[in-house]
Amino acid sequence: MDRLAGRIAVVTGGGSGIGLASARRFIEEGATVYLFGRRQDALDAAVASLGDRARAVQGSVTDQADLDRLFATVKDEAGHLDILFANAGGGSFAPLGRITREQYDATFDVNVKGLIFTVQGGLPLMRAGGSIILTGSTTGEMGTPQFSIYSATKGAVRNLARSWAQDLRGTGIRVNVLSPGPTRTDLALEVVGEAEFEALGATTPLGRLGEPSETAGAAAFLASDDSSYMTGSEIFVDGGLAQI
Known part of the structure; x- marks a missing residue:
């Protein structure tokens, strides 16, 4: 397929997991992709595996100088x-009563503040027909024990897309949210634990964890003209977890 032929994409959090899988899918469909992430070793490995239409810029979405260097x-x-996939994110568990200011600041700095300034940094380079994709989560739709701060950031992401769709009226640039459910990534397995995460996957109507490539397919749809009449929307790739 060549739905993204000749297009230029940025994927934050692109060194592994859903970001890397999406970058691979974008390249398979014809795009050139700039990967942005904190770990140089992961970026180097990703570029080596993706080929000559992959580039890498090391940095953090929490550092404005790094974002400026990326878009420069x-x-x-x-x-x-043409395509900006604001995918970088993370979180940790803490029940009410044990939430710390440090945890709050770290989670909101990456998932909300970092996302806002990623999009704002890339926007001047975008033109009519461009697609902005924000990574949400099923946790933004449903309550999750001990994960309230992360969940709150993803609720914020959902509303940012609604508001930005209004701000972008007349530009021809679309903004949508892609919300994965439990997906087999190294980060998720590390944070949750493999046995616990497999058990969560088993509770979905499809009875399993998702694979990064499955979310990447939805990302490619949102990046392409196949979703040209969509903005302010949210797509769940969650095995039905948040839909029932």
Whole structure:
């Protein structure tokens, strides 16, 4: 398929998991992809596996200088941006009563503040027909024990998309949310624990964990003209977890 032929994409959190799988799918469909992430070793391995239409810029979405360097690189090398997948994120468990200011700050800095300034940094490079994809979560739709701070950030992401769809009226640029359910990534297995995460996957109507490639397929749809009449929307790739 060549739905993304000639397009320029940025994927944050692109060194592993859903970000890497989405970058691979974008490249398979014709795009050139700039991966952005904190770990240089992961980025190097990702670029080696993806081939000559992958680039990498090391940095954190919490550092404005890093974001400026990312988009300066895209501008210098490509001149514009067609697809911005704001995927970087993370969180940790803490029940009410044990939430710390440090945990709150770290989670909101990446998942909300970092996402806002990622999108704001890339927006001047985007043109009509561009697609902004924000990573949400089933946790933004449903209560999750001990995960309230992460869940709150994803609720914020959902409303950012609704509001930005209004802000982007007349530009031809779309913004949508892609919300995975329990998906087999190294980060998720590390945070939750493999046995616990497998058990969560078993509770979905499909009875299993999702694979990053399955979410990547939905990301490619949102990146392409196949979703040209969608903005302010949310797509769940969750095995039905948040739908019942």
